[in-house]
Amino acid sequence: MALVVQKYGGSSVQSADRIKRVAERIVETRKAGNDVVVVCSAMGDTTDELLELAKQVSPSPPERELDMLLTAGERMSNALVAMAIHSLGAEALSFSGSQAGVITTGAHQKARIIDVTPGRVRQALDEGYIVLVAGFQGVAQDTRDITTLGRGGSDTTAVALAAALKADVCEIYTDVDGVYSADPRIVPDARHLSMVPYEEMLELAASGAKVLMLRCVEYARRYGVPVHVRSSYSKKPGTIVTGSVEDLSVEQAMITGVAHDRSEAKVTVTGVPDNPGVAGRIFRVVADAEIDIDMVLQNVSGTVSGRTDITFTLSKTNGPTAVAELERIKDEVGFDQVLYDDHVGKVSLVGAGMRSHPGVTASFCEALATAGVNIEIINTSEIRISVLIRDDDLDVAVRAIHDAFGLGGDEEAVVYAGTGR
Template sequence: MALLVQKFGGSSVADVAAIRRVAQRIVETHRAGHDVAVVVSAMGDTTDELLELAIAISPGPPPEREMDMLLTAGERISMALLAMAIADQGVRARSFTGEQAGMRTDSSHGRARLLSVTPDRVQATLREGAVAIVAGFQGVSEDDDVTTLGRGGSDTTAVALAAALDADVCEIYTDVDGLYTADPRIVPSASRVTRITVEETLEMAAHGAKILHLRAVEYARRFKVPLHVRSSFSDQEGTWILVGRPLTAAVEDPMEDPLISGIAHEKSLGKVTAVGIPDRPGAAAKVVGAVASVGVSIDMIVQNVSTSHSATSDISFTLPESDGARAVAAVRDLQHEMGFADVLYTSHIGKISLVGAGLRSNPDVAHRFFGALAQAGVNIEMISTSEIRISVITDQEHLADAVRSVHTAFNLDADAEAVVYGGTGR
């Protein structure tokens, strides 16, 4: 008998039929002798619909506290309906809000971070032989205000709950059969990855892969929570994310890791360039600090030092396109003080990243990667690397062609097309 935490995303509980299907899966797991705690997202497009209601009521920026109170209603609806559906199949179930499940957070509404998890009521429910269902995406602050965890928050809730319960595994159920070598909506011939290290998964999540949220993977690595990404629409084995904790013999097979685990891509990025910065110590720190002070996260950074006698440099960095205006304004505020020439902004930027443990030991990877991009007619604007990743910036228009070309160049294409059951990938 094992203790499992199962997380079901919005596409998995999109309507009544879907909730009943999920309930049946949970009941089958419970009747197989396992203890089951469940984390559930809001149904389908409920969160988007609540956001539209808020905009209709208040076209200006709404109070963040009240927005969190509104958005958490979606998960409360799905958790209660799921508990009813499980009870209807003869198994006791009890639902809990994030607060009732012991999810304590800081006070950052809309993007709260977990401070502690004390799931006493969840543990008591499991000891009674019932299924515990927890609303994802939400918690309660030290001031006893309801908070939300931001994008991908239900994944984080599930992993944090699994860590607090010392669960044997956290199963993330979505609408595809696991992690793929590329987004199957862009590359229909993408291959399912049967196992992948948590470090490779972090790189994939950080650079555009949408199946798992970055904060959830970070939490899994920190607390060594084994993850199993599966589809709620099929019985496929899915993808195991290895964190160092012993699992089954099949998963622990010490066969050599594949050269490339996958290709991630990200669109809707922007690029800011500060031109002609006097080349002296501390210049980059001032630019990056100004951007950070307005709450904008920077991704890739490149500094080009002039080889002429002008002793100037250009600093370019990428960021979410939605943050472009704030970042440009912050950098422009420094222009007079630092004496640089101009601030340039480019929108509609895309990024493609090649991820795999084999990058450490194979010197030909970069050559093949850049060659595949050249064959697809893709121009490279920026390059960033780590031990297990190479990322390049290009224009968004050619991003899909770039992904497909690189995927084929590394022999990642499968014989059959991947199945996307719900259409969202979450």
């Protein structure tokens, strides 16, 4: 008997009708002879509606109370799925994150899982129940307050439970039937990938592939949990994320896929005095505002003026804060101005094979040049090349690179509307 952890996103449980369909799938898995643990997100727009209510009563609601408010959403959806399972004649129990033993840090709205002590979940499984666990939430180790895990938190809950229960697989049900060599909405002949090693999935997630969140993949790799990404609406096998790139046979594709990201903006600080410590001061101010930066470019000081420009990218949502923080130190540091540009896009090529093929970067740049796309910043890891370009060029660039490396397949992608989380 296998132990399967399944995670369903908000769109999969957005109505009574969808909840009943999810329940059927869960009961089928149970009847096939598996122990089943299920993690559901809140129904459809519940979280957004609760956030809107919070804004109406308080301009800046305290994060502890936001967590108390938002976690109600997952409790409701998981209880409803348990009821739907019950009406199909199977037995189910739903648990809150706290009851399921999801222990986190005390950082409200962005807590991290410290440990999972699934004693009650294990006992309920042993008694023959299907177990539902409210995703996205836990209980703080120190204060015993209710916490939320931030974006992608339900995926992380599922993987963490799978690790703690030593599950055979963690199935993530979403709107698409797996990971593709590029976004099928941009590249019609994108190839479905049946298997992706953890390292490559990490790079894809960090490069903007939305199918799995970075934290979830990190957790899965650390504990060796095989993650099966599949569609809520079809029975086709999806993509299994597992194993190391070292396990790949030499016959396998050198390059795995192309990812893109429209969520970043570019900040340029011009006329920065070219003295030691100045760049550090600039990045420290941004870091102190708890803002992650992604790509960085420092122009070579080309003039006698002894001044340079520093450019970096960050999430658009953090743009205004970063600009304000930098303006604050303008006189102290003595730079000219802060420029902000949110019409940029990032395209990345990921593949474990590229570290042993020195021509990849050249081919990548040639493909973009042929397509008439200008590169603003370039950034690489051992198994990834990323470039920042104009956002208008993004679709053209993704297609050009996908073609240049011959990544296309002949199978049609199954894509549904909605976001799946």
